[in-house]
Amino acid sequence: MSLLETHALTARYGDFQALFGLDIHLEQGETVAIIGANGAGKSTLMRSISGVLENGADQVCFQGEPIGNLPASEIMARGVAMVPEGRRLFPSLSVEENLLIGTYGRKVQGHWSLQTIFDLFPILKERRNHPGTALSGGQQQMVAIGRALMSNPRVLLCDEISLGLAPVVIKDIYAAVPRIQEAGASLIVVEQDIGQALKVSDRVYCMMEGRVTLEGTADTLSREAIHDAYFGGAAA
Amino acid sequence: MIWIDTIIQGILLGGLYALFAAGLSLVFGIMRLVNLAHGDLIVFAAYLILLLVSLLGLSPFLAVIIAAPIMFGVGWALQRHVLNRVLGPDILPPLLVTFGLSVVLQNALMEGFSADSQRLPAGDIATASVQVGGLNLGVLPLLTFASAILVIVGLNQLFYRTELGRAFRATSDDAVTAGLMGIRPDRIFATATAIAMLVVTLAALYLGMRANFDPNIGPARLIYAFEAVIIGGLGSLWGTLVGGVIIGVAQTVGAAINPEWQILAGHLAFLIVLLIKPRGLFPRALD
Numbered sequence: 236m237s238l239l240e241t242h243a244l245t246a247r248y249g250d251f252q253a254l255f256g257l258d259i260h261l262e263q264g265e266t267v268a269i270i271g272a273n274g275a276g277k278s279t280l281m282r283s284i285s286g287v288l289e290n291g292a293d294q295v296c297f298q299g300e301p302i303g304n305l306p307a308s309e310i311m312a313r314g315v316a317m318v319p320e321g322r323r324l325f326p327s328l329s330v331e332e333n334l335l336i337g338t339y340g341r342k343v344q345g346h347w348s349l350q351t352i353f354d355l356f357p358i359l360k361e362r363r364n365h366p367g368t369a370l371s372g373g374q375q376q377m378v379a380i381g382r383a384l385m386s387n388p389r390v391l392l393c394d395e396i397s398l399g400l401a402p403v404v405i406k407d408i409y410a411a412v413p414r415i416q417e418a419g420a421s422l423i424v425v426e427q428d429i430g431q432a433l434k435v436s437d438r439v440y441c442m443m444e445g446r447v448t449l450e451g452t453a454d455t456l457s458r459e460a461i462h463d464a465y466f467g468g469a470a471a
Numbered sequence: 472m473i474w475i476d477t478i479i480q481g482i483l484l485g486g487l488y489a490l491f492a493a494g495l496s497l498v499f500g501i502m503r504l505v506n507l508a509h510g511d512l513i514v515f516a517a518y519l520i521l522l523l524v525s526l527l528g529l530s531p532f533l534a535v536i537i538a539a540p541i542m543f544g545v546g547w548a549l550q551r552h553v554l555n556r557v558l559g560p561d562i563l564p565p566l567l568v569t570f571g572l573s574v575v576l577q578n579a580l581m582e583g584f585s586a587d588s589q590r591l592p593a594g595d596i597a598t599a600s601v602q603v604g605g606l607n608l609g610v611l612p613l614l615t616f617a618s619a620i621l622v623i624v625g626l627n628q629l630f631y632r633t634e635l636g637r638a639f640r641a642t643s644d645d646a647v648t649a650g651l652m653g654i655r656p657d658r659i660f661a662t663a664t665a666i667a668m669l670v671v672t673l674a675a676l677y678l679g680m681r682a683n684f685d686p687n688i689g690p691a692r693l694i695y696a697f698e699a700v701i702i703g704g705l706g707s708l709w710g711t712l713v714g715g716v717i718i719g720v721a722q723t724v725g726a727a728i729n730p731e732w733q734i735l736a737g738h739l740a741f742l743i744v745l746l747i748k749p750r751g752l753f754p755r756a757l758d
């Protein structure tokens with residue numbers, strides 16, 4: 236039994252079908268990268284798993300239990316947290332409040348607390364009383380990651396945490412990933428920036444037009460194969 | 472001296488309007504819902520208090536303590552089972568539903584209590600007054616104003632100092648992302664409307680003790696509340712108090728000049744403020 240798996244997962248926006256029968260899985264302790272061009276359906280996949288989009292119950296299973304039809308809040312409570320695309324901090328909340336919202340209504344136990352998040356991203360401690368949206372893009376991304384970690388999730392879904400950030404900032408953000416892994420979370424990392432994603436992952440799925448076009452371990456996939464799967468190369 | 476007295480009466484009246492408005496402001500701030508039945512819910516609560524007073528022989532102040540949790544439940548159920556279903560990107564369905572509710576409440580109260588006007592028996596307090604620096608101030612208006620301030624302080628504390636308030640603000644910012652953080656927006660909305668109904672019950676107490684009421688006065692209370700919220704700037708409760716005071720003062724000053732001008736003067740003050748400051752006096756920095 237995988238920690239998290241999807242079975243013939245489909246998704247649509249009105250008449251438009253965005254996902255066509257996806258089967259992916261995530262094992263305990265693993266980090267999986269999902270790469271693909273803009274519009275491939277990566278965020279739709281993340282929204283389906285996290286419960287923003289509703290699915291058939293059995294299309295998403297977490298720890299062997301069907302969660303596909305549960306509301307986002309319930310999926311989060313069970314231990315699947317998301318860093319959404321575009322960060323989506325709450326503008327009316329300070330940095331610290333944005334972090335604390337990750338524990339709303341529950342006592343959570345585990346490695347992550349306000350203190351350990353501040354250890355992970357010290358700049359956030361300095362800026363704890365600023366509005367979340369007054370920070371730089373990289374710092375906002377740190378808040379978004381910390382906010383999701385505050386619930387001490389079993390699975391952390393990261394949707395393009397490098398989006399719109401300068402290379403040095405991306406390096407800083409990705410430097411935190413090993414510490415998140417060590418603390419016990421399994422990760423799904425969605426990226427267009429293939430280089431960073433491959434460095435931190437065990438396995439990779441390439442997506443194109445709502446389907447998985449390539450799957451393999453990060454160290455065995457050749458650049459050419461990824462390139463073809465990503466852009467729909469002549470070989471396909 | 473007569474003018475000072477008139478203005479102070481107006482300020483105190485503003486406290487009542489702020490009480491009408493605070494619940495409306497809370498609900499609008501959190502879920503962008505304009506509840507057109509807000510005034511009728513105040514009247515409904517006034518009849519509920521009246522019923523408790525006459526059935527149990529309680530003083531209105533004690534009856535409120537029983538009415539408040541009932542109204543809390545009414546607000547919760549109304550939001551959970553009716554209003555949540557129609558909230559969405561389209562603002563028209565909630566307007567239609569709350570308009571329908573307004574009509575239903577008026578007719579139901581008419582059936583149950585007839586169109587005769589009623590009053591909550593305030594006892595001695597209705598006529599009691601205190602002397603402050605040569606001015607004769609009614610105890611009831613003072614109590615109303617003090618209650619308005621307490622409500623606003625309380626709601627602000629709730630909003631900015633508690634975990635629930637944090638969830639209110641987060642859900643108001645972005646309900647989808649709030650869901651990702653483990654918050655259930657439908658419950659947050661139900662809680663907000665339930666709290667708004669607590670304020671409504673308090674507003675009903677002072678409404679019913681101050682003057683006569685009948686099943687049809689709800690819409691006019693809604694208008695005063697609405698004007699107070701808009702003058703103050705959406706989302707600012709202290710602004711709502713200022714808005715209430717501006718309408719209250721305009722009304723008493725208008726009435727002092729010519730009794731027929733009372734209502735008109737309040738609406739004129741609203742228009743003038745909007746012309747000068749279209750977003751109200753204290754708009755929130757964002758949105």
Ligand SMILES: Nc1ncnc2c1ncn2[C@@H]1O[C@H](COP(=O)(O)OP(=O)(O)O)[C@@H](O)[C@H]1O
Pocket residue numbers: 248251253271272273274275276277278279280
């Ligand atoms: N809210 C939406 N409504 C309609 N179509 C959407 C919506 N969100 C995404 N899509 C479409 O679904 C497809 C997949 O989008 P998305 O999952 O965001 O891709 P990715 O994250 O890989 O860039 C795209 O063709 C996109 O236009």
Ligand SMILES: [Mg+2]
Pocket residue numbers: 277278279320395
């Ligand atoms: Mg995306």
